[in-house]
Amino acid sequence: MPSLEELAKTAMEAASAAGSIQKEKFGNPLNVDAKMTDDIKLEADRLCEKAIIDTIRARYPAHAIMAEESGSAEGSDYIWYIDPLDGTVNFFYGIPYFCTTLACYRKNPAVFLGDPLVGVTYAPPTNEMFIGMAGFGATLNGKPVQVREEPALEESLLVSAYGSGGNKLRFTREVTLSLSEHSRKTRNLGAAAYDMANVAAGRASGFVEYGVNAWDVAAGKILVEAAGGAFFAKPVPNGKLAVVASGKNIHAQLKAAVDGFEV
Ligand code: IPD
Ligand code: CA
Secondary structure (H helix, E strand, O other): OOOHHHEEEHHHHHHHHHHHHHHHHHHHHOOOOEEEOOOEEHHHHHHHHHHHHHHHHHOOOOOEEOOOOEEEEEEOOOEEEEEEOOOHHHHHHOOOOOOOEEEEEEEEOOOOEEEEEEEEEEHHHHHHHEEOOOOEEEOOOOEEOOOOOOOOOOEEEEEEEOOOOOOOHOOOOOHHHHHHHHOEEEEEEOOOOHHHHHHHHHHHEEEEEEEOOHHHHHHHHHHHHHOOEEEEEEEOOOOEEEEEEEHHHHHHHHHHHOOOOOO
């Protein structure tokens, strides 16, 4: 059974490999695989995912994998959730707000995503490596981090995005905008995993988004919980999730708003 340290080392190596590709490609002409009405797929997404999966497979060939670009692979008791490039649209438009994110969980069908082990999110533009180890805290470039505990929602900075899926704009109107009326500011930044890492690091007070995927939030869940915060996910249509990650003081209010949204 691999230790948390061993899993974290592999995750960091994989994130660094993907990060190197992103640094090399960012700001240069990009090969576009597909343009959809509300998304873009790049060659860089695939190259980063291959680098991550190759690194994991070299050490743990039997582990299961769920990755954004190549789907799922069955495996042993452990599962890796991988988003090789979160914030692809920012990356395409040249906005330096993107990251690579991956997490390892022990499979447990009774628990959402499984039992958390290690989550790593790496943001190449700022060279920030966020590491969460379940039960052992979270670090940013080796220094311990903690979520912000706000005295009230009114003191909060929330991060979000318009999200994905059929109900995304109704969710934005009914939940995000309503929460933003009760918070100091709401920022719409466009990389869910980096948003959650910023909550873990005590920069943003909370994250709320509709229509994200397991691989967008798997590392963020571990990071935020390991940094003393709380996480909530509600299934919404098409296998997606509506998610809250925040400090504990404002969590109940955010969770009630998201849970009360009728899909
Ligand atoms: C996207 C980002 C964005 C969120 C979208 C995701 P991608 O991930 O996390 O913040 O609003 O729903 O799909 O496609 O850039 O990996
Ligand atoms: Ca992605």
